Amino acid sequence: MTRIRLLLAASLLAALIPFAVDVLGGAPRAAAAGALPPWPREFQGRPLTPVPLAESERRFLAGFPGGVARFTDGERDVLLRWVTQPTRRLHPADDCYRAWGFTVGPPVIRADRDGVRWRCFTARKDGAQREVCEQVRDAEGTHWTDMSSWYWAATLDRTAGPWLVTTLSD
Numbered sequence: 001m002t003r004i005r006l007l008l009a010a011s012l013l014a015a016l017i018p019f020a021v022d023v024l025g026g027a028p029r030a031a032a033a034g035a036l037p038p039w040p041r042e043f044q045g046r047p048l049t050p051v052p053l054a055e056s057e058r059r060f061l062a063g064f065p066g067g068v069a070r071f072t073d074g075e076r077d078v079l080l081r082w083v084t085q086p087t088r089r090l091h092p093a094d095d096c097y098r099a100w101g102f103t104v105g106p107p108v109i110r111a112d113r114d115g116v117r118w119r120c121f122t123a124r125k126d127g128a129q130r131e132v133c134e135q136v137r138d139a140e141g142t143h144w145t146d147m148s149s150w151y152w153a154a155t156l157d158r159t160a161g162p163w164l165v166t167t168l169s170d
Helices: 002-024 055-061 093-099 147-155
Strands: 049-051 066-072 077-083 108-111 117-125 128-137 163-169
Touching (some): 055 066
Antiparallel strands (some): 049 066, 066 077, 077 163, 117 128, 128 163
16 A cells, blocks of 8 residues: 555656746746747758748647748758747647557667767658658757657757758658
8 A cells, every 4th residue: 555655656746847837937938929039941951942831730730839941942841830938739640640640660769960869760651651850959959869758858848949850751
């Protein structure tokens, strides 16, 4: 019985940490919309061309803490999100692809030509296949390949926003 109580107490404590951090002022708060950095004009040496978000995407993103924009570099879809505070509304891209009816392969960590790590997966639907890669980056150059690690680093004030989330798909 003592072990069960200890387990329950530890679980409750873990669940309350984000709320305690908020109350004590440890987590960064949302910046004003005008305070977001500008969108990059190029990505990996290729110029970015804006692509309008669909109405359904705009509705889904209402209230997102930051800004969202879609671009193309001529070969890939580049979704960029500035995030101004820790949020559970930021989740792995494979969750979205599953919700859209794709079959998603297991994630793998890959390094790009600069040695920067990305979380990548293959998404398949109706005979088509796409490679999707994502990462979160802070102003200091720290990268995260999974949203949960970023969330806890941000919640525990180990990194400061805004953070740039990049999702690539071909």
